[in-house]
Amino acid sequence: xxxQTGLEARPRVGSRxxxxxxxxxxxxxxxxxxxxxxxxxxxxxxxxxxxxxxxxREIVADLEASFGAQGLxxxxxxxxxxxxxxxxxxx
Amino acid sequence: xxxxxxDAAPAGAMTATNGTPLWLLAELTYRCPLHCVFCYxxxxxxxxxxxxxxDDWIRVLREARALGSVQCGFSGGEPLVRADLExxxxxxHLLGYYTNLxxxxxxxxxxxxxxxxxxxxxxxxxxxxxxxxxMNDFLSHTKTFELKQRVARIIKANGWPMVMNVVxxxxxxxxxxxxxxxxxxxxxxxxxxxxxxxxxxxxVNRDQLLPSREQLQRAERITNEYRARLxxxxxxxxxxxxxxxxxxxxxxxxxxxxxxxxxxxxxxxPCHTAKMLPGLxxxxxxxxxxxxxxxxxxxxxxxxxxxxMKEPCRSCPEQEKDLGGxxxxxxxxxxxxxxxxxxxxxxxxxxxxxxxxxxAQKPDAERGRAQPLVFRDPKESRRLAQAAAPAPSGVEVRxx
Numbered sequence: 001x002x003x004q005t006g007l008e009a010r011p012r013v014g015s016r017x018x019x020x021x022x023x024x025x026x027x028x029x030x031x032x033x034x035x036x037x038x039x040x041x042x043x044x045x046x047x048x049x050x051x052x053x054x055x056x057r058e059i060v061a062d063l064e065a066s067f068g069a070q071g072l073x074x075x076x077x078x079x080x081x082x083x084x085x086x087x088x089x090x091x
Numbered sequence: 092x093x094x095x096x097x098d099a100a101p102a103g104a105m106t107a108t109n110g111t112p113l114w115l116l117a118e119l120t121y122r123c124p125l126h127c128v129f130c131y132x133x134x135x136x137x138x139x140x141x142x143x144x145x146d147d148w149i150r151v152l153r154e155a156r157a158l159g160s161v162q163c164g165f166s167g168g169e170p171l172v173r174a175d176l177e178x179x180x181x182x183x184h185l186l187g188y189y190t191n192l193x194x195x196x197x198x199x200x201x202x203x204x205x206x207x208x209x210x211x212x213x214x215x216x217x218x219x220x221x222x223x224x225x226m227n228d229f230l231s232h233t234k235t236f237e238l239k240q241r242v243a244r245i246i247k248a249n250g251w252p253m254v255m256n257v258v259x260x261x262x263x264x265x266x267x268x269x270x271x272x273x274x275x276x277x278x279x280x281x282x283x284x285x286x287x288x289x290x291x292x293x294x295v296n297r298d299q300l301l302p303s304r305e306q307l308q309r310a311e312r313i314t315n316e317y318r319a320r321l322x323x324x325x326x327x328x329x330x331x332x333x334x335x336x337x338x339x340x341x342x343x344x345x346x347x348x349x350x351x352x353x354x355x356x357x358x359x360x361p362c363h364t365a366k367m368l369p370g371l372x373x374x375x376x377x378x379x380x381x382x383x384x385x386x387x388x389x390x391x392x393x394x395x396x397x398x399x400m401k402e403p404c405r406s407c408p409e410q411e412k413d414l415g416g417x418x419x420x421x422x423x424x425x426x427x428x429x430x431x432x433x434x435x436x437x438x439x440x441x442x443x444x445x446x447x448x449x450x451a452q453k454p455d456a457e458r459g460r461a462q463p464l465v466f467r468d469p470k471e472s473r474r475l476a477q478a479a480a481p482a483p484s485g486v487e488v489r490x491x
Contacts, residue, residue: 024159031189033214
C-alpha cells in the first residue's frame with residue numbers, strides 16, 4: 001500500500017475477498033467472512049476487470065471503449081488506490 | 092456458535108440494506124459438546140424434538156438464495172455434529188453463497204476439513220470459549236489450547252481466512268492481552284472480542300458475567316494498544332456490552348430487514364433469540380416457503396419499521412436510528428416486547444439496566460452470595476423450561 005497504483009500494475013481481487021454479481025441486488029458485491037460490500041456501478045466495472053492479467057492501462061482503455069468515454073484514467077487510479085488500501089485489490 | 096455475534100461482524104459489514112434477507116443463519120442443531128454459560132441458544136433448547144432433514148435444509152438454502160441471501164452461516168449448537176454438513180456446504184456453494192462455518196473446532200479433523208474444502212467452504216469462524224467447567228482456567232487449560240492450535244493449523248493449511256471469536260465477560264475480560272496474543276499466535280486474520288450480550292443463558296448468568304466499567308475501560312485501552320502495534324496483521328473488533336450505553340443498538344439492523352435465522356426444528360426467526368417472545372407466531376419452513384415467511388408472516392412483520400412503537404419511541408426523533416433497540420431485551424427486562432429497549436435512558440424502565448450496572452461495579456466479595464453459574468446442558472434446559480412454564484389452569488375453548 002506504500003506506492004500509488006501505477007499504469008503497468010496488474011491488480012487482482014484481494015485474497016480475502018470474493019467478487020460476484022448479485023442479481024437480487026443488481027450489483028457487483030465483494031464478499032468476505034460474514035460481510036459484504038456492495039459496489040456502485042463504476043466500481044463494479046473496474047473491479048470485474050481486475051483479473052491479475054490486465055494492466056491498469058489496459059483496464060482504462062477497455063472501460064473507455066466499453067462506455068464510449070474518455071479521460072477515465074484519473075478516476076480509475078484514484079479508485080484503485082482506495083481499493084488497495086482496503087485490500088479489495090492486490091498487485 | 093456461542094454468542095450473539097451479528098453485531099460483531101467484521102468491518103461492521105452488511106450495512107447496505109434493501110429489505111432482502113442477505114444473511115441466512117442455518118442453525119443446524121442444538122447438540123453441542125460444550126456447556127457455555129453465555130450460550131445464546133434458547134434456555135429450553137432441550138425441548139426441541141425433530142431436527143430438519145438434509146432435504147429440508149437444501150430446500151431452505153435454495154429458497155433463501157432465490158430471495159437474495161448471499162451470506163450463509165452454518166451454526167448451532169456445534170454444526171460439525173451434523174454428518175450432512177459437507178452436503179449442505181456443497182449445495183450452498185453451488186448456489187453462490189459465501190459459506191461460513193461457525194464452530195468450536197470440536198470435531199474438525201483433517202479429513203473433515205478436506206471434505207469441507209472440497210465442498211467449497213469459504214471461511215471458518217473459530218470460537219474460543221470456556222470449554223471446561225473451570226471457568227477461570229480456560230485460557231491456560233492445556234487441552235483447550237492444544238485443540239484450538241490444532242484446528243487453527245488445519246484452517247490455515249486449507250487456506251481459509253480465520254475469524255477468532257472470543258466471548259468476553261467479567262471472568263475473562265482481565266485476560267484480554269493474553270487472548271489477543273493467542274489470536275496472533277494462531278494467525279487469525281480477524282479477532283472478535285465480543286462482549287457477552289445478555290440473552291438466554293447469559294441472561295440467566297448475568298450477575299456473574301457483566302464486567303465492571305473499570306474492567307471494560309482497561310480492556311478497551313489494551314485492545315487499542317495492540318491495534319496500534321499490530322496494524323494490519325489482525326483486525327480486532329471490540330464490542331462493548333450495550334448495558335453500558337445510553338442508546339440501544341439497532342438490533343439486527345432492523346427486524347426482518349437483512350437477517351433470517353432458521354432453527355434446528357425449522358422455525359424461521361428474524362433473529363437468533365426471537366422465539367422467546369410470547370404471543371408471536373413464527374412460521375416453520377416445513378409449512379411455508381421462505382418468500383411467504385419473509386414477506387407475509389405475522390412474525391416477520393410484527394416489528395418491522397416504526398408503526399408498532401409506543402412512547403417514548405413513537406415520538407422520538409431518533410426512532411429511525413435505532414428502531415427502538417432490541418425486542419428481546421425489551422421483553423426480557425420489561426415484560427413487553429413493544430416497549431423501548433431499556434438500555435435507552437429515555438425508557439421509563441432504564442433503571443433495571445442501571446441497577447445491573449451498579450451491581451457490576453461492586454467487587455465480587457461485596458456482592459453477597461451469587462447463585463452458582465448455570466451451564467448450558469440438556470438437564471438444566473429442561474429444569475429452566477419447566478420453571479418458566481405457566482401454572483396449569485383450565486381455559487374454556489368454545490367453537491365459533
